[in-house]
Amino acid sequence: MAPALTLSASAACAGTVSATASVSVIVLAPVTLAATQGLDFGAVTKPGNAGANTVTLDAASSNVTVSGAGDAARAAGAVSPARFSLIGDPGVTYSTTQSLTFAQPGLARVSVSAPVAGNGALGVIPAGGRQELRFGGAFDLSAATPVQSYTGSLSVTVNYN
Template sequence: MAIAVGLSAGAACAGTVTATASVSVIVLAPVTLQATQGLDFGAVTKPGNAGFNTVSLDAASSNVTVSGTGDAARAAGGAVNSARFSLIGDAGITYSTTQSLTFAQPGLARVSVSTPVAANGALGVIPAGGRQELRFGGAFDLSAATPVQSYTGALSVTVNYN
């Protein structure tokens, strides 16, 4: 006796299936950064006593102040300027900065650079017109042991934009 068994495997389909997804991209102009003015603390006399002084340059006003227990002073004359950078890109682009200040000659202690101050528009957003001036100040400490010499260095600024 023979039994016929029939197996059915659901309906089989032959062929292909295609779907489409949307694609988009926004192309922005590159952001550029140009140094337009260097950071210049002017001239200061080092302390003659046993105290320490901090020399600070304000980014917004370019004013130099000398504070601390030493008797250092800002010398008359000489240029004093905050550093200035021109940031150029599409209006509305948001960004952040990192910055560092170094001197080539040893002798100055606790060297630091300020956070930027935007001369126009809100810091962190390129304003209408596509150009923003960023200003930087800084600070350092000196004592009676600080070598008398001209100090030169570099202020490096990196802009990270979205």
């Protein structure tokens, strides 16, 4: 008969182990957003016929167009896209949310455009640390739209990525 071989596990070593990891943080300057110019569609005449029109202010070109089956027209006068100044550390990435409302009822399908960067690439604060954001918008009107001055607000929120 062969001799029996007995193996035994030795007890685990008692004690402690430790490791160290590096730590880092970048502290950025606060980012600010300020309205520098309001959104002004100018003056338009409402349609006199049964058709409806959409009035659109383009943020990039500052042009107002009137489209649709109605016979509305844009009156002479100044128009302007809304302008906001975004200031922060260069390279910070962001997205925006925005809403446009009028205090008076009567305009239909009111909407605000996506922003257009006046300088640099949209969504990234450029090297100078300042970026202009421009906004346009649109609304519908018909023969039933009340004749009056319409005022409202454009709210913009910057969301950092």
